[in-house]
Amino acid sequence: MHSRILGLFLFKLMALAFVSHAQNLYVSPGGNDANAGTLQSPLKTPSAAVAQIKQLPQSKITIFLRSGVYYLDTPLKIDPASLNGKSLTIEAFKNEPVTLSAGRKIMLKWEKHDKNILKAKVSGNGFEMLFINGKQLPIARYPNFDSTARVFNGTAEDALSPARIANSRNIAGGYVHALHKSEWGSFHYRIKGTKNGEAELEGGWQNNRPSTLHSQHRFVENVFSELDAPGEWFLDKKTQTLYLYPPQKLDISKANIEVSHLKHIIELIGTKQEPVKNITISSIRFEHTERTFMEHYEPLLRSDWMIYRGGAVLMENTENCLIKDSEFTNLGGNAVMISGYNVGSGVTGSHIYNIGSSAICFIGDSSAVRSAAFGYENFIPLAKIDRTPGPKNNKYPLKCFAEGNLIHNIGKIEKQCTGVQIEMASEIHVSHNTIYQVPRAGINIGDGAWGGHLIENNDVFETVLETGDHGAFNSWGRDRFWHPDRKTMDSIAATHPELIFLDAQKTVIIRNNRFRCDHGWDVDLDDGSSNYHIYNNVFMSGGLKFREGFQRIAENNVILNNSFHPHVWFKNSGDVFRKNILMRPYFPILIKDWGKEVDYNLFPNKNDLKNAQSNKTDSHSTFGDAAFVDPENGNYQVKSASPALALGFKNFPTDRFGVTKETFKKIAKKVSYPVLLNAALEKDMQEMTWLGVKIRNVRGLGDRSAFGLPDEKGVVVVDVPANSILVKSGLQNNDVVISANKEKTDNVVRLEAIRQQVNWTGQMDVEVLRNQQTLTLKLNLK
The missing domain is CATH 3.30.1910 (so0334 like fold)
Structure with a gap:
């Protein structure tokens, strides 16, 4: 007792x-x-x-x-003075629904403007996002909003034509949004007025690769004369009058109307001498930040990115600050910006969707980079390059994290964006995120400074949906050794190899992920990306690309319906590609030196293996059916009889990708498993619907005679519907496709396999036999 x-x-x-x-x-x-x-x-x-x-x-x-x-x-600003040394948690009480809004709720007195349009006086500052009953409505625009359109929800080549400008009453204050000419992100301009029948524009600073606007993928918004469709609205800031073409079946008298107002919601900002420490923000919904595409943007070294250093939550000079189990939606710009010095801070278990730009950004300060150059074409002369390894100061994210987040439907207005962005940072942990429906990469690393990142157990698919020449995972490595002129860079790499890893100091590990990109590469290590170890991943569509760079190892990966894409390698690159399962031949571009080791890989057939060995690689590789356990349900482990095992391939789990939180697993979209374009399918599949067109294999002597074919191989076009995207390309019924992209199309499976290699380009050259004459057509794939 x-x-x-x-x-x-x-x-x-x-x-x-x-x-x-x-x-x-x-x-x-x-x-x-x-x-x-x-x-x-x-x-x-x-x-x-x-x-x-x-x-x-x-x-x-x-x-x-x-x-x-x-x-x-x-x-809501929290700084060291606010905390006075204390730790702080801000959270919803017992998981009650709590929203922190950067917007305003407005009460309006509506009256008729004309037959279709209502108007009401508003007070306060202007706004660029309007929500009725929780749904964002489009600003008056041309072309009208189309939820099914691939780019910008609708684009038109004549959006800035003199005829349209002449018919517009007043376009000053409007915006022009367009893709980069090469589809490398987007540009955004404000219309100042007109001169000589053309729009005068200001802007275009949102992309670090200058170019003209894309000739087709462009649209104009915030122009009163384009207010012509249900759901559109326009704010006349001079008269403070809001005009609305009400959505159908809306009772405007009972509508809840909210508008955007602030650019940020929470700012955790310390100083270099006194960081903000030990703050946790939990179970909060963040909404209604203003669009930020016309704010100040800064170049992120020589990557393709410019960045606005802000978001619904902004962290700068923090330690051990955490956002968890929260929701970010209906935002005009970035969700979370972790900028400059930050140690041990990050985002976990949060749902980020329907936002204007990127989800989670880890962005260091350029002052931390030695011999920093800005813009693709720029470089520091060799004699002036700082030879000291590593960063100059500590103004960069270190040991920060993005874990267990559900991220989708982002980049609603800005297309140079991503689910997780890493730039001038070190040892960032990105794990168990599910990322999909994004216009560009799902995960992007902007340079090699300073590596050490761990990218694991993520599920990244439906990527590069509105742009091109990119990857589900993308990186650049335009570090100190990199030069825009390849001959100069070859000389630098040969005579000063010590420069190569001054910035890419620590190995980036990419393991146990599932990537799918249908308009580029599943993993795209672009310009100079160096010091990577990539293993135990499933690549579902676009394959793996290594361009330029040094010391990259790719091993024990499964590459479905695709292969390895080595591009313009350096001599003595040190690259390794081994013990991988492939389903297509290699696709080398300007390769003279094949790195340190390319061997022990499994090819789908003898011919593909033979082609590889002609480059003096793959002396120990073999070919055959990989014998996946259950590919129809996403199990890409191989059976005990698989020839891959004899090459040293080791099975790894293929069911642990993406979010683990049960509530997220229930609502997250599921990746679609591809039909494997292998030898068995070539034997079994005789016909298919291809880009909306019905096609079939050539069938025996009868077809050979009827179509005047030299053999019994090829793809017969059975039916080209009037609404097919291939009609304008000139494809006709009874054409026989005999080659595509200079490869033979013996059957429908081969044709589809070739299409997947070039889908991101939007075009494919095919040879067809028509009336016993050979024609070359350029097919538009988008």
Whole structure:
């Protein structure tokens, strides 16, 4: 009995000690900032709760937000002075629904403007995003919003034509959005007015690869004369009048109307001398930030990126700050920006969707880079390059993380964006994220400075949907050794190899991921990307590309319906490609030196192996059916009889990709498993629907005679519907496709396999026999 009493006494002492170190503050939309901040007497605004922290004696503070929407007048700013050395948690009370909104709720008195359009006076500053009953509506635009259109929800070649400009009453203040000419991201311009019948534009600073606008993929918005479709709206900022073409079946008198206002919602900003430390933000919904594409952008060294250093949550000079189990949606720009010095901070278990730009960004300060150059064409002369390895200072994210997040439908307006962006950072951990429906890469690394990242167990698919020449995972490595002139760079690499790893100091590991890109490569190590180890991944469509770079190892990967794409390698690159399963021949471009080791790989057939061995590679490689266990359901482990095992390939789990949170697993879109274009399918599949066109294999002597063929191989075009994208390319019924992209198309499976290699380009050259004459057609694939 004595021991029980003593134990109870000690427990009470511990409880009292815990209470003395912890303090809860409560906030409710129905509260009052003059209240005590207790559960029974809550404060009204989060900023009032933050203002109380430094006066509290406790070392651990929790701000509980009660159910409701908090419309912020200014971003919630938390700095070292606010914390006074304390740790802080901001979270929803008992998982009640809590929204921090950067917008405003407005009450309007509507009246008729004309037959279809209503108008109402608004007060306050202008806005560029309008939501009715939680749904974002498009600003008046040409062409009209089309949810099925591949790029920008609708584009038109004549968006800036003199005829359209002449018919527009006043286009000043409008915007022009367009893809890069080469589809490397997007440009955005404000229309200043017109001159000589053409639009005067300002902007275009959002992309680090200057070019003209894409001739077709462009649209104009925020122009009153384009207010001509249900759901569109326009704000006349001069008269403060909002015009609305109401969506069908909307009772405007009962509508909840919200508009964007602030660019940021929470700012955690410390100083170099005193970082913000130990803040956790949990179970909060973030909404309604303003669009930021016309804000100041800065170049991210020589990558293709420019960046706006902001987001719904901005972290700068932080340590051990965490956003978890939160939701980011209906945002005009980035969701989370982790900028400059940050150690051990990150985002976990959060749902990020329907946003204007990128989801999670880890962006260092360029002052940390030695001999920094900006822009693809620029470089530091060899004699002036700083030869000191590593960063110049600590103004960059280190040991930060993005883990267990569900990210999709991002880049709604900005196309140079990604699910997770890493630039001028070190040892970033990106794991168990599910990322899909993105216009460019799912995960992007902008340079080699300073490596050490771990990319694992992610599920990344439906990527590069609106752009081109990119990957589900993409990287660049235009570091100190890199030069835009290849001959100069060859000389630098040969005479000064010590420069190569001055920035790419630590190996980037990419393992146990599933990548799918249908308009590029599943993994694209572009310009100079160096010091990578890539293993135990499933590549579902676009294959693996190594361009330029040094010391990259790819081993034990499964490459479905595709292969390895080595491009313009350096002499003595040190590259290794071994023990991988392939389903297509290699696709080398300007390769004279084949690296350190290319061997022990499994090819689909004898001819592909023979072609590889003609380059003096793959002396120990073999060919045959990989014998996957259950490819129809995504199990790409191989059976015990697989020839891959004899080459040293080792099975790895193929069912542990992406998010692990059960609520996310239930709502996340599932990747579609490809039909494997292998020898067995070539034997079994006789016909298919291909880009909306019905095609079949040539069938015996009868077809050979009817079509005047030299043999019994080829693909017969059975039916080209009038709405097919191939009609304009000139494809006709009864054409026989005999080759594509200079490869023989013996059957429908071969034709589809070839298409997958060039799909991202949007075009494919085919040879057809028509009326016993050979014709060359350029097929538009998009």
